[in-house]
Amino acid sequence: MARERVSIIIPCFNEKQVLPELFERLKALEKKLKKRWDVEFVFVDDGSTDDTPALLDNFIKDHEGRVVHFTRNFGHQAALEAGYLYAKGDVFVTIDADLQDPPELILDMLKKYDEGYDVVLAKRRRRRGETFFKKSTAKIFYKFLNFIANIPMIEEVGDFRLISERVRDELLKLREPHKYWRGLVFFLGFPTATVLYTRRPRAAGETHYSLKKMLNLARIAVFGFSDKVPSLVAGLFFLVKIFTIDSPTKWVLVVHAAFDVFVVWLILSLLFSIYRLLLGRPNYVVLRVVEGKQGALVVYSKS
Ligand code: UDP
Numbered sequence: 001m002a003r004e005r006v007s008i009i010i011p012c013f014n015e016k017q018v019l020p021e022l023f024e025r026l027k028a029l030e031k032k033l034k035k036r037w038d039v040e041f042v043f044v045d046d047g048s049t050d051d052t053p054a055l056l057d058n059f060i061k062d063h064e065g066r067v068v069h070f071t072r073n074f075g076h077q078a079a080l081e082a083g084y085l086y087a088k089g090d091v092f093v094t095i096d097a098d099l100q101d102p103p104e105l106i107l108d109m110l111k112k113y114d115e116g117y118d119v120v121l122a123k124r125r126r127r128r129g130e131t132f133f134k135k136s137t138a139k140i141f142y143k144f145l146n147f148i149a150n151i152p153m154i155e156e157v158g159d160f161r162l163i164s165e166r167v168r169d170e171l172l173k174l175r176e177p178h179k180y181w182r183g184l185v186f187f188l189g190f191p192t193a194t195v196l197y198t199r200r201p202r203a204a205g206e207t208h209y210s211l212k213k214m215l216n217l218a219r220i221a222v223f224g225f226s227d228k229v230p231s232l233v234a235g236l237f238f239l240v241k242i243f244t245i246d247s248p249t250k251w252v253l254v255v256h257a258a259f260d261v262f263v264v265w266l267i268l269s270l271l272f273s274i275y276r277l278l279l280g281r282p283n284y285v286v287l288r289v290v291e292g293k294q295g296a297l298v299v300y301s302k303s
Pocket residue numbers: 010011012013014015046073074075076079095096097098100206207208209
């Protein structure tokens with residue numbers, strides 16, 4: 001098989017505590033891949049305010065790839081977009097920095113790629129070390145999303161995935177400002193495989209996905225992948241109205257008001273989304289890019 005380059009894309013936001021262990025695991029992985037793969041690391045420093053930027057710059061000095069520093073925190077999904085844009089490989093793997101996703105699984109993902117799949121998703125067999133709240137809300141949300149979505153989506157997958165170059169090119173062509181990567185790979189519809197893994201607790205530090213960030217991601221997912229929300233809301237409201245119209249108790253009025261508020265919110269947020277689109281602001285701003293070791297002149301062995 002011809003030698004190819006895999007870009008490992010890692011968004012990092014204040015991850016100084018996990019970086020030493022991450023670096024060790026990445027180096028070990030690089031060794032295991034050496035026979036078939038050139039490896040480059042593309043770290044996206046999403047406006048970290050701890051020692052993350054310096055640690056990343058120091059690591060990349062001795063490795064191929066680069067560190068893309070944002071001017072401030074723009075969020076995980078924006079960091080992934082920059083990762084895809086700045087990566088120069090033939091295959092692209094996105095993985096979290098906190099070792100919840102085991103880097104060693106990339107070996108299995110690349111095997112699937114060699115079998116001819118364009119998309120390989122790491123599917124969570126179990127999630128360990130996450131709060132009951134996080135696990136249950138995620139489960140309910142993904143079931144709901146799948147129920148209302150226009151296209152079927154594989155559940156229990158996050159942003160730990162491999163994509164081929166043609167998938168990357170299609171993704172970067174998309175003009176939508178808020179990209180919900182997890183859904184977009186299903187939208188594109190290339191041959192997809194999954195590999196199973198157990199999601200571990202964070203190696204160190206704390207989650208940076210606040211409730212606000214989670215809700216925002218959920219909104220982008222629903223708006224982007226379902227046309228059924230208006231019919232669902234209208235249908236439900238209609239039913240509530242016909243069953244409660246004769247009994248205007250306080251709670252009935254509260255439910256009616258909740259629906260009114262929800263509809264106003266829905267319309268306003270869609271208007272704001274359109275307004276944002278008109279403004280055309282970028283999803284992130286790059287402060288600087290630190291290039292790693294110059295790609296060594298590799299003499300490709302015939303295979
Ligand atoms: N992350 C980021 N920007 C953010 C939040 C998170 O780049 O605003 C990164 C973070 O450093 C990690 C990945 O995205 O590599 C996933 O974040 P986290 O582990 O905090 O989320 P969780 O696993 O709890 O959903």
